Amino acid sequence: MSGSATKLPGVLESVLMPMLNILVALLASGLVVLALGEDPVVVLSLLIEGAFGYEEAIGYTFYYATNFIFTGLAVSVAFHAGHFNIGGEGQAMLGGLGLTLAVFWLGSSAPVLSIILAVFGAALFGAAWAFIPAWLQAHRGSHVVITTIMFNFIASALLAYLLVGPLQRPGGQMPESSDFPDGTALPQFHELMEILGISFEQSPLNLSFLIALLAAFGVWFLLARTRFGYEMRVTGQNSDAAKFAGISVPRVTVIALMMSGALAGMMGLNELLGEQLRLIGNFTLGYGFVGIAVAFMGRNHPVGIVLAAILFGAVYQGGAEIGFEIPKITRDMSVVIQGLVILFAGAMPHLFRRPVTALYARFAGKGNK
């Protein structure tokens, strides 16, 4: 007679539960659509068509997903070490600054090298921006949730200052830098496919999607295979046990949060080096925050995060598409759907746990006795 110890088997836990949450989110969205006087089925099929229906759409979906993979991984790495990094937004901005400086420094003289340097620049600046809150948390006990939020504002102000000051395009009026030197852009996906002899419609999808997948693999490897990953998980789940085991909790805190910052910082690769080809103010557009929902929905597992990121990418892309087809359903509508997905899948992942567990227990119980 174990009281509440009934556990769901792995498949139900990792597949059925998220699906159920998404389904409910879609149902709720359907109600909103219905209230606007439109047919939910039509809108849903438009959403799916707009996200996956043709090559360009797929390209956009995965392009958005790339941002979410980076920011989702960033949140999850910090979370495994027991911390809630809300500063993905600011760290991404600084990452963008880092890669911009790298790209301008090397210029078009050494394109491949400048790309590599840009990757490091983005990671380094993102990590450095996370370092200060991390150090304050580790050594002064200042809560990282508060400090990283504050650092988002500082990052935003810093970027705004630089983009109307020293980094502004000469003679320009917008808060943006000059165009990146020629040859420093990341190869586009359709270009890469062309090398392989496959034709693919043009879209902003670029090499950074592969970098994001590599990062996801790296995070999995870190957590599952390395000593530091082990120390991180022990610290995150029981810091007293970490001390017992001789693990330096402050050290783990600082390094894990810096890794988190580096991942968030790399988001700029996709947006800036893949698409915009210049540094623009507030290019992060809230991706850093959505990363929190992505990480939760992906249950902080790299594979889950990649899947959740694709879902969010699809909602972004498909939602935009609906706006073109049905003017009544504006761009804001896709934000509502995102909000509902975040609400049901991200913020309330355990909403259906109890009924499903009870149902499972009843069936499993029948099977056993």
Add this chain to the structure above:
Amino acid sequence: MHVAPAIETRDLCKRFGDVKANDNVSLVVDQGSVHGIVGENGAGKSTLLKMLFGFYQPNSGDLIVNGEHISLGSPAEAMAAGIAMVHQHFMLVEPFTVLENIVLGAEGQGLLKQAEIDAKAKLKGLEQQFGFDLPFDQPVSQLSVGERQRVEILKALFRGADTLILDEPTAVLTPQECDQLFELIKLLKSRGKTILFVTHKLHEIMAVTDSVTVIRAGRVIVRTDTASTSPEALAEAMVGSKISRSVTRADTDHGIPRLSVQNVSALSDHSHRALQNISFDLFDGEVLGVAGVAGNGQTELLEVLTGLRRVSDGFVSLSGEATNSKDVFTDPISLRRAGVGHVAEDRLKSGVVASMSARENAILGYHREADFCRGGLMRLSAIDQAANDYFENQDVRPRNPDLPVASFSGGNQQKLVIAREIARDPQTLIVGQPTRGVDIGAVTKIHDQITALRNAGKALLVVSADLDELMAISDRIAVLCDGKLVGIVPISEADERTIGLMMAGSAASSLVGSATEGQDQ
């Protein structure tokens, strides 16, 4: 004329699973008296109190308050029956003022202003009657511990309590504050209140109570008038006088001490002096038991000996260490490499990560060793092998290292922990509460294992709240009280009454005759 007792219980039973926390407890607390309840940790005092306060419901038995059979479904019902509890850890809202705290939950109306005015008038009366002098408009956070306790008592009186349960009220007080509390208790009694006073300090029982009930292992051992008993008799009743199990022991050859503690003092987390000038040696081939009532420095001693807490004074040294042995005691990993294993006193708090698999827990603390980790990468097959070996050697069940540690029973968790800590054949083993939360079946096995290690020439220090356990497995017993070493008694001269008295703070020298080392007078 006969007055019904303020509280009477008849054959009260409370079970948790298979454990009988209270077994036919019958208690009589006379109207207007101060009644003491004494017992060791885990004797069942708290369970009894929680039933009297409506927090637990008994499985069987009767509860009679002022001559009426009642059942208490919640603390609110207990309060309505005139029973109030002053918890050991105060239930006050620190940023609120004294007045707000007293009124909280008993406002009686929606408007706070009027409630406070009414309360003030009522409190004036109580103040005069019981001689309180509390700053009503100050936040509780600015009050001393003793003052906070008086706020708790006043809160209970404000709600019309006739019977006050004080749960280890002196545990947090300075001696001066204790005296003030005793004065207050006497005053409350003279005004007709009934007090149930729970403690494990025998001198307090002698000082303030009219009658006393001793509880051991969930049962009432004796109920007597305080005037007709003595601390010695109470101590004996408290700890029992069982014949200690005869463990075959090879004679200990006291050569060079394996571990030497010299004039060590250390601060607690709250910067109190948790250890004061402690000195002792631990030799190969012996089990040194450390006894004491919980919270008298045992935790801090374990932490000092396992590299988790810095000493503020004095030092600990390890013989046979080539390197500077003092530095070893600042780092748990170096200490393990130097051959000191550590079985944590609170497994789930620090000894394991309950949510992680047994396999991953099998290397906790040893995860940096070369056989488990090379070049920063975990060697999964070696870890798997080690976990399987531990499960095999210690018969950990169920035999599935993939399960999270939380899903194993306490005994099996402890077996895994012990397997891990002795896997590298450490010369010294520091053990906290070896059988806490461990099922009976595993207890004997763990005791046998400790004895086997001792007979193999290892040096073991065992802290336990269970005196019977220490009597069964130790060669010598050290007693801590209030952070000081009261004395060390060889097992041949130790009996439970003596140790019990030492735990309660009586000077050892007068009882045992052997002078204690390293004590400031």
